[in-house]
Amino acid sequence: MTLRLVNNAIMMDKLGTLRQAETEPDTFRRIIGELSVQLFFAAASELPFSEREICTPISTATVRKVSKEISLISVMRAGNGMLEAILHVWPKSSVGHIGIYRDKFLNNTVEYYCKTPGHLSDTAVFVMDPIIATGDTAIASVSRLKDMGCRDISFLSIVTSALGKDLFREAHPDVNLYAVSCDDELVEDGYIKPGLGDVGARFYNSK
Ligand SMILES: O=P(O)(O)OC[C@H]1O[C@H](OP(=O)(O)OP(=O)(O)O)[C@H](O)[C@@H]1O
Numbered sequence: 001m002t003l004r005l006v007n008n009a010i011m012m013d014k015l016g017t018l019r020q021a022e023t024e025p026d027t028f029r030r031i032i033g034e035l036s037v038q039l040f041f042a043a044a045s046e047l048p049f050s051e052r053e054i055c056t057p058i059s060t061a062t063v064r065k066v067s068k069e070i071s072l073i074s075v076m077r078a079g080n081g082m083l084e085a086i087l088h089v090w091p092k093s094s095v096g097h098i099g100i101y102r103d104k105f106l107n108n109t110v111e112y113y114c115k116t117p118g119h120l121s122d123t124a125v126f127v128m129d130p131i132i133a134t135g136d137t138a139i140a141s142v143s144r145l146k147d148m149g150c151r152d153i154s155f156l157s158i159v160t161s162a163l164g165k166d167l168f169r170e171a172h173p174d175v176n177l178y179a180v181s182c183d184d185e186l187v188e189d190g191y192i193k194p195g196l197g198d199v200g201a202r203f204y205n206s207k
């Protein structure tokens with residue numbers, strides 16, 4: 001697995017706004033969506049395509065069509081914020097939802113929901129969750145997808161911790177991870193520093 005950092009001056013400017021504690025939920029949501037689309041486009045550079053001849057208004061041209069079906073898998077709940085924006089740019093995707101969280105008392109992950117497309121293993125699977133902190137949730141989500149037969153998996157995340165990235169790579173060396181930032185530290189309660197805070201709570205203006 002490689003961590004591909006997808007960032008440029010504009011994306012970093014937007015990430016800075018996301019990091020600011022006083023950023024309002026409407027702006028927070030919009031930027032999560034914008035950055036998610038950039039991650040999806042970067043990850044899509046690995047997709048297979050076929051070529052065909054078409055007529056433009058001026059001449060003929062050889063154009064490319066994506067030749068593999070795409071599945072988008074949201075790790076709830078914060079993954080839903082990325083899903084919405086990506087679905088908007090590739091509406092013919094199939095969509096699945098996985099509900100997995102890290103239970104700090106059990107010191108394990110707990111799955112509470114899983115609904116995915118039936119033909120998932122034949123598709124290019126893009127899993128999304130804005131945060132990889134300890135890595136437990138991302139690792140468990142990808143393991144679940146592999147149990148269903150998925151082999152072509154990319155993981156999209158806005159911010160990963162360095163530790164989470166390393167543990168993810170150990171667990172799933174065959175999965176490419178795309179992120180806007182890799183932050184150095186994890187603090188008490190498993191939050192990334194500087195990070196984004198509680199992303200689900202900030203996205204939904206909720207607890
Ligand atoms: O790498 P980990 O240590 O497992 O932490 C990352 C998880 O934490 C956040 O979700 P959270 O559990 O806060 O749930 P939410 O999406 O419902 O807010 C985030 O969206 C990841 O799913």
Ligand SMILES: O=c1cc[nH]c(=O)[nH]1
Nearest residue numbers: 133191192197198199
């Ligand atoms: O930094 C973190 C860690 C876990 N969950 C979040 O929402 N943020």
